[in-house]
Amino acid sequence: xxxxxxxxxxxxxxxxxxxxxxxxxxxxxxxxxxxxxxxxxxxxxxxxxxxxxxxxxxxxxxxxxxxxxxxxxxxxxxxxxxxxxxxxxxxxxxxxxxxxxxxxxxxxxxxxxx
Amino acid sequence: xxxxxxxxxxxxxxxxxxxxxxxxxxxxxxxxxxxxxxxxxxxxxxxxxxxxxxxxxxxxxxxxxxxxxxxxxxxxxxxxxxxxxxxxxxxxxxxxxxxxxxxxxxxxxxxxxxxxxxxxxxxxxxxxxxxxxxxxxxxxxxxxxxxxxxxxxxxxxxxxxxxxxxxxxxxxxxxxxxxxxxxxxxxxxxxxxxxxxxxxxxxxxxxxxxxxxxxxxxxxxxxxxxxxxxxxxxxxxxxxxxxxxxxxxxxxxxxx
Numbered sequence: 001x002x003x004x005x006x007x008x009x010x011x012x013x014x015x016x017x018x019x020x021x022x023x024x025x026x027x028x029x030x031x032x033x034x035x036x037x038x039x040x041x042x043x044x045x046x047x048x049x050x051x052x053x054x055x056x057x058x059x060x061x062x063x064x065x066x067x068x069x070x071x072x073x074x075x076x077x078x079x080x081x082x083x084x085x086x087x088x089x090x091x092x093x094x095x096x097x098x099x100x101x102x103x104x105x106x107x108x109x110x111x112x113x114x
Numbered sequence: 115x116x117x118x119x120x121x122x123x124x125x126x127x128x129x130x131x132x133x134x135x136x137x138x139x140x141x142x143x144x145x146x147x148x149x150x151x152x153x154x155x156x157x158x159x160x161x162x163x164x165x166x167x168x169x170x171x172x173x174x175x176x177x178x179x180x181x182x183x184x185x186x187x188x189x190x191x192x193x194x195x196x197x198x199x200x201x202x203x204x205x206x207x208x209x210x211x212x213x214x215x216x217x218x219x220x221x222x223x224x225x226x227x228x229x230x231x232x233x234x235x236x237x238x239x240x241x242x243x244x245x246x247x248x249x250x251x252x253x254x255x256x257x258x259x260x261x262x263x264x265x266x267x268x269x270x271x272x273x274x275x276x277x278x279x280x281x282x283x284x285x286x287x288x289x290x291x292x293x294x295x296x297x298x299x300x301x302x303x304x305x306x307x308x309x310x311x312x313x314x315x316x317x318x319x320x321x322x323x324x325x326x327x328x329x330x331x332x333x334x335x336x337x338x339x340x341x342x343x344x345x346x347x348x349x350x351x352x353x354x355x356x357x358x359x360x361x362x363x364x365x366x367x368x369x370x
Contacts, residue, residue: 017154021161045119049126057146058154063139064130071123078120114135 008035012051016058028055029070029103030096036074037087048074065110069103076102200364207365210257219330220370222246224254226363230273236301237265237273238360242368245269253329253369259357260284260323260333261366274366277304277335277356285326286335288319288352296321296335296354304336309350315341321354330369 008031015027028051035047052067059066077095081087087095133139204223211221224240242248244267254261254274262282265275275282279298286296286306292313294306309315319338325331336354343350 013153017157017161020154021158022165045122048123052127053130057143058150062131063134063143064127064132067123067127067130071120071127074123075117075120078117110131114131 008047009050012047012054016055020058026055026100026103028052029073029099032070033073033077033096033099036077037092061107062111062114065107065114066103068110069106072106073099073102204365207256211367222248222368222370224248224272224366224368226360226366227271236276236279238262238276240272240274240366240368241270243268243270243272247370248272248368249370253333254366255333255369256358256363256366258332258334260335261358261360264368276301276360278302284329284335285324286321287324288315288321288338290314290316290319292319293324294321294352299353303339303356304354306338306352306354307349309352311343311345311348311350313350315343315350315352317341321352 011031012028015031019025019027032048032051036044048070049067052070053063055061055066056063077087077099080095085091130139208223211223222242224242227239227241230237230239238254238261240248240254248264248267250264250267252264254263260277262274262276262279264272266273277284277296277298278301280300282296282298284296285293287293288306290313292309292315294309297305297307299305304321306315306321315338317338317340321335321338323329323331323333323335334357336356338352339355340353341350342352
């Protein structure tokens with residue numbers, strides 16, 4: 001399980017580099033969503049903490065702002081899964097798009113006010 | 115993921131924001147920068163190189179497409195240009211012909227469509243016939259140069275007996291007013307015969323129709339290429355070369 005998660009940790013670094021140079025989309029957030037929805041690992045929280053902090057550091061954002069955005073998005077996804085329906089392939093795309101928009105808005109707002 | 119974990123994430127994030135707000139995480143950020151920045155610079159350079167390569171490949175593809183498109187357009191323009199050149203040539207010929215007035219006689223523009231060889235005779239074929247008012251013995255000219263006369267007519271085409279035909283005979287005079295009878299010879303040239311021995315004939319002189327035997331005056335038949343003078347003969351003779359290469363001539367006029 002540990003090595004399974006290490007694969008994700010390395011992926012985060014590569015994705016950060018990718019999104020800073022080639023693809024202007026928050027790939028880390030998408031990976032976090034994927035891990036939260038699909039992975040059965042018990043180290044999800046560690047992974048999200050690590051990803052969000054690394055993202056803030058790499059982008060020179062206020063430390064914790066990405067994590068707060070991630071937390072808020074995950075809370076919404078959690079509530080959706082609990083009260084509406086589990087996120088499946090059909091709802092994955094809209095969830096990802098809405099999450100990206102929410103992240104952009106929240107992080108921008110947090111970096112403005114802090 | 116459980117609600118407890120999400121609450122933990124939110125709590126940690128708020129704690130981090132507060133700590134960052136008070137500048138307690140500057141050291142951690144600095145360490146991260148030292149480690150991460152070279153990695154990012156290297157990756158950025160590599161990505162730029164890859165991006166440049168990809169854009170080059172992409173541009174090569176686009177240039178190839180563009181080249182194909184231009185080649186296609188060029189072919190169309192070349193075809194249009196060929197048609198326009200033909201029209202321009204026709205216009206020029208018509209304009210030139212209009213400048214030459216031959217006793218106000220009507221001219222019909224015809225096109226050279228090839229040659230018809232019957233035995234030893236070679237006839238020029240034109241694309242208009244009796245339907246367009248073409249009749250036997252009408253003269254075919256280009257500007258003021260005599261080409262021949264209509265020999266046979268069908269409703270849609272006609273044969274022209276050329277000046278070089280042995281059966282074609284026309285009274286002519288040279289530039290020095292020397293009279294003679296122009297006769298075709300071997301389908302290649304003409305002979306100016308019946309020139310009196312005392313008359314002066316020189317190479318390079320132009321031979322024109324004299325206006326006799328029903329032919330109009332002043333039509334140019336050819337240029338003297340060689341003079342044959344023999345004291346024993348009753349008459350002099352000159353070899354006359356045609357002025358026009360009919361193989362390359364497209365538009366002609368029938369004098370009605």
